[in-house]
Structure formats: C-alpha cells, structure tokens
Amino acid sequence: MSKTFYITTPIYYPSGKFHIGTAYCEVLTDSIKKYKKLRGFDTFMLTGLDEHGQKIETVAKKNGLSNQEHVDNMAQEAKKLWKLMDIDYDYFIRTTDEKHCKAVEKIVTKFLENGDIYKGVYEDWYCMPCENYFTSTQLIDGKCPDCGREVQKMKEEAYFFNMKKYESWLKDFYNKNPNFIVPESRKNEIFKNFIDPGLEDLCISRSTFDWGIPMPNDKKHVLYVWLDALTNYITALGYMSDDETLFNKYWPADLQIVGKEIIRFHGIYWPIFLHALGLEQPKKIYAHSWIVMKDGKMSKSVGNVIYPETLISRYSLDATKYYLLRFMNYSQDSIFTPEDFVQRYNFDLCNDLSNLLNRTIAMVNKYLNGTIVEYIGSLNEFDKSLEECSSIQIKKFVEKMENIEVSDALKEIWVLISRTNKYIDETQPWILAKDESKKEELASTMYHLVESLRKIAILIYPFMKNTSENMFNQLGIEDESLKCWDSINDYTLLKNITVVKKGIPIFMRLDMDKEVQYIKDNMKC
Numbered sequence: 402m403s404k405t406f407y408i409t410t411p412i413y414y415p416s417g418k419f420h421i422g423t424a425y426c427e428v429l430t431d432s433i434k435k436y437k438k439l440r441g442f443d444t445f446m447l448t449g450l451d452e453h454g455q456k457i458e459t460v461a462k463k464n465g466l467s468n469q470e471h472v473d474n475m476a477q478e479a480k481k482l483w484k485l486m487d488i489d490y491d492y493f494i495r496t497t498d499e500k501h502c503k504a505v506e507k508i509v510t511k512f513l514e515n516g517d518i519y520k521g522v523y524e525d526w527y528c529m530p531c532e533n534y535f536t537s538t539q540l541i542d543g544k545c546p547d548c549g550r551e552v553q554k555m556k557e558e559a560y561f562f563n564m565k566k567y568e569s570w571l572k573d574f575y576n577k578n579p580n581f582i583v584p585e586s587r588k589n590e591i592f593k594n595f596i597d598p599g600l601e602d603l604c605i606s607r608s609t610f611d612w613g614i615p616m617p618n619d620k621k622h623v624l625y626v627w628l629d630a631l632t633n634y635i636t637a638l639g640y641m642s643d644d645e646t647l648f649n650k651y652w653p654a655d656l657q658i659v660g661k662e663i664i665r666f667h668g669i670y671w672p673i674f675l676h677a678l679g680l681e682q683p684k685k686i687y688a689h690s691w692i693v694m695k696d697g698k699m700s701k702s703v704g705n706v707i708y709p710e711t712l713i714s715r716y717s718l719d720a721t722k723y724y725l726l727r728f729m730n731y732s733q734d735s736i737f738t739p740e741d742f743v744q745r746y747n748f749d750l751c752n753d754l755s756n757l758l759n760r761t762i763a764m765v766n767k768y769l770n771g772t773i774v775e776y777i778g779s780l781n782e783f784d785k786s787l788e789e790c791s792s793i794q795i796k797k798f799v800e801k802m803e804n805i806e807v808s809d810a811l812k813e814i815w816v817l818i819s820r821t822n823k824y825i826d827e828t829q830p831w832i833l834a835k836d837e838s839k840k841e842e843l844a845s846t847m848y849h850l851v852e853s854l855r856k857i858a859i860l861i862y863p864f865m866k867n868t869s870e871n872m873f874n875q876l877g878i879e880d881e882s883l884k885c886w887d888s889i890n891d892y893t894l895l896k897n898i899t900v901v902k903k904g905i906p907i908f909m910r911l912d913m914d915k916e917v918q919y920i921k922d923n924m925k926c
C-alpha cells in the first residue's frame with residue numbers, strides 16, 4: 402500500500418473575488434500535491450471556505466443577499482475558479498456544512514467537559530456602525546479600519562479557551578519539534594510576539610451577531626471564529642462524525658500551507674486544540690509570504706488588484722502558474738510587476754523552453770526523418786556532461802521540493818533546460834549533419850535532446866500539466882511508463898520515437914509594451 406500524504410490550504414473568507422494572492426496559495430498546495438502523487442503517494446488535498454463571521458454578514462447585507470445565499474454563490478465561484486486552474490483537490494469544505502457544524506459542536510462539548518472553556522468578559526475597541534470589535538493594533542490612527550469612524554472601549558460576556566493551561570506543553574512541543582513551522586523566521590516571530598511574553602487565553606465566542614455555530618451550552622453565543630475555522634482540517638476527514646475512515650487514514654496532515662499572517666493561529670491555537678482533543682499534531686506547517694504590488698498590498702480601493710482570470714485568459718494557465726510559483730520567494734514578500742511577468746514569459750517560457758522543444762523537433766525531422774531509434778551510449782564529453790547535469794538537477798529538484806522551496810525547485814529545472822540549450826551550441830548538429838562519418842554522433846545528439854526534454858516534461862508536470870502533456874505529444878512519447886517518475890533517471894528507455902512533423906510553439910514571444918499595458922489596464926478598481 403502506498404504512503405499517504407495529506408495536504409491542506411487555509412480556508413478562504415468568501416468576502417470578495419479571489420485575487421492572485423489567494424490563487425498563489427491554492428496553486429502552491431496543488432503543485433506539491435501533484436508532485437507527491439507523481440512520486441507515488443496516496444494523496445489527499447483539502448481546500449474550502451471559512452463562511453462564518455461578521456465580515457461575511459456585512460458583505461452579504463451589502464449585496465442584498467441572505468448570508469447563506471451569499472456564501473452559496475461564493476462557493477460556486479471558488480469551485481469555478483479552481484476548476485479553471487485545474488486544482489486537483491479531493492474535498493472542498495464549507496464551514497456551513499452540516500457535517501462540519503455538528504462535529505464542531507461535539508468538539509466544543511468535549512472542551513467544555515474537560516474544563517478547557519470558561520465564561521469571561523471580552524473587552525476591546527468597538528465600532529458601533531460596523532458592529533465589530535478591533536484590537537488596538539488593528540485600528541488605523543485610532544479609528545475603525547473599515548469605516549474610519551470613532552471607536553469606543555466595550556465589554557461583553559464571552560467564552561474563552563484556556564490557552565495558558567497548555568503553555569508549557571506548547572513550549573515543550575516546540576523543543577522536541579523545532580522544524581514544525583517553516584521557514585524558521587516565522588516560528589521565531591510567534592515566539593517573540595506571543596509565546597515568550599506568555600500566552601493569552603483565546604476568546605472563542607460572540608453574542609453581538611448570530612452568523613456562526615451556536616455554543617452548544619449557551620445558544621446566545623456563536624463561535625467566533627478560529628475554533629470553527631481551524632477544526633475544518635479534521636472535520637473534513639470525518640472526525641467526530643459517523644464515518645472516520647478518511648480521518649484514520651490521513652490524519653495527521655503531512656503539510657499544512659498557510660499565509661504568514663495566520664501562522665499565529667496555526668502555530669499556537671491549532672496545536673493546542675489538537676493536544677486538548679488528544680490528537681496527533683500535523684507534521685509540518687509552511688507559512689508562505691505575500692504577493693505585494695509596488696504600491697503595497699493589493700487593494701480594490703487603490704486599483705492594483707490582479708485577478709488570476711486576467712492572466713490565464715491571455716497568457717494561459719501554465720504561464721500564470723509558472724510565474725506565481727517561480728517568482729514567489731520562500732520567505733519574503735515578492736513584488737508583482739507586469740514587466741517582470743512579461744519578461745519571465747519571454748525569457749523562461751518562450752526563449753528557454755519553447756525554443757528548445759521547437760529546435761529539437763525541427764532537427765530530428767531534418768536530420769533523422771523524425772525518428773529516434775534508440776540509445777547508443779554517451780559518445781563524447783558533451784553527452785556525458787548533459788547526462789550528468791540531468792541526474793544532478795533531478796536530485797536538486799527533489800531536495801528543494803521536499804523542503805517546500807518550490808521556486809528554487811523550478812530554478813533547478815531551468816538549469817537543466819539552459820544546459821540542454823547549451824548542448825545544442827556545443828554539439829552543433831548542423832555541422833555533424835554535413836559529415837557522413839558523424840552519423841552516429843548526430844543520432845546520439847538527437848537522442849540526448851529528446852531524452853532531456855522527456856525528463857523536463859516529467860519535472861514540470863506538477864506545475865504545468867498542459868505544457869508537459871503538449872511536450873510529450875510533440876515528442877511522440879505515448880507510452881505512460883515513459884511519462885512517470887520511476888523512469889526519470891534512466892537515459893536508455895526511448896525506442897523508435899517519432900516526433901511530430903512540425904513543432905507548434907508552446908509559448909510565443911510577447912510584445913513587452915503592449916502586454917504591460919494590457920495587464921495594467923486590467924488591474925481592477
């Protein structure tokens with residue numbers, strides 16, 4: 402039986418249309434899932450929506466819809482977008498699902514029985530018109546961050562989860578599992594800001610609105626909102642419902658992907674909730690950084706928001722995914738610019754990858770009538786060095802993927818692509834073709850080119866499935882065993898491969914000025 406791999410995205414607030422920041426998080430998770438699947442794991446990917454809370458209620462009201470109608474529409478929109486982006490999730494959870502709500506009620510009941518929850522008084526800055534609390538750090542110039550009006554200190558009765566009780570357990574857990582959160586800098590931040598100063602108990606309920614799961618012991622209160630949200634990762638697998646088969650099979654999660662601003666919830670409250678339930682901890686949490694614009698965060702009011710549909714419809718899904726995954730740093734925010742997008746498209750995808758495929762197909766047709774017969778060894782230093790490069794790059798690629806350094810993993814593939822391009826310049830097939838005595842060398846050169854492209858097509862599959870399939874088609878590689886990971890290190894497998902008569906460019910050069918303008922025009926206000 403193959404090893405399981407359970408990976409999750411955060412569940413997104415359905416408060417507005419998803420931009421490329423949200424899409425990045427989804428694509429990152431999906432590409433890691435596809436990579437693991439390619440490596441033979443029995444994978445399960447969870448994504449979904451965090452549908453409760455005051456913010457959702459406010460947006461629904463603004464749109465003239467009931468809360469439920471609003472979240473139903475948004476769930477459809479999200480599923481449509483993930484379909485467009487070929488996201489291979491296994492389950493889409495919505496926190497309004499009956500299965501989830503029932504399981505959360507049971508979880509809260511268990512916490513109440515264990516004495517983890519107590520009733521206290523919640524006090525913070527309250528905005529009357531928005532009917533919402535804010536912490537002092539959320540206020541902007543001491544005013545409401547949403548409407549800019551005056552706020553006042555308010556108190557209300559609320560339920561709290563006793564985090565302090567688990568503080569020493571949490572510290573001990575991190576001592577024993579120092580790599581639980583990556584990158585390390587994110588772990589250091591939560592230690593500095595929240596764990597070292599001493600844990601605060603977490604307020605888990607509100608009585609000022611009702612769009613949430615009621616507290617099972619006190620229906621005046623609804624859960625707000627992290628206990629409801631975080632437990633999605635286990636309720637989705639059937640925890641505390643009739644059927645726990647998936648839970649038993651996939652929990653603990655192997656990798657949970659979250660954004661940097663929600664690492665506090667995943668690095669403190671989530672482990673404590675799990676521990677309080679007597680459950681195992683996830684193996685790793687990766688906190689990614691943010692896509693930002695030159696003028697700061699993407700924001701509708703600034704008019705600098707990029708939606709994934711804009712890029713996909715004009716430049717293709719694969720180019721969009723490639724860019725998002727390639728340009729995002731492992732641990733720092735990355736600035737999206739239209740210029741950089743077009744440049745990477747032209748350099749990496751068009752010049753490096755597409756041209757390599759096209760030149761290879763043209764030469765195999767011209768010099769060998771389109772057919773690669775078989776491997777005849779590595780005949781010269783160039784063949785040897787290309788073979789060596791491919792095995793080194795595959796190894797490096799694997800190392801980077803296992804460390805969740807996806808951008809760097811893509812760079813390693815592009816090292817092989819550049820090396821293969823250089824191999825053409827070194828071997829100069831057009832000269833070999835003029836010399837009858839170099840026939841064998843020419844055949845070997847063509848073999849090495851096609852074989853290198855086969856390996857590249859396997860490597861890019863988790864990120865650029867369509868391009869990978871297109872490459873296999875053009876190269877005439879039909880046999881599934883030649884497309885799978887197990888075959889990647891073998892150099893000798895191709896036999897009687899006939900490439901297409903005429904290569905079709907997979908990426909065509911873009912006009913920089915025109916396309917930069919196009920992207921700018923489509924930054925929505």
Ligand code: MSP
Pocket residue numbers: 410411412413414415421422423425426451630631633659660661662663690691692693699
């Ligand atoms: N609902 C909570 C998560 C609950 S998980 C139990 C939430 N939702 S969110 O919609 O506000 O954000 C979801 C994810 O999108 C976060 O991981 C966040 O980091 C990510 N992104 C939102 N904007 C982003 C960028 N500009 N760039 C990259 N990711 C960003 O928080």
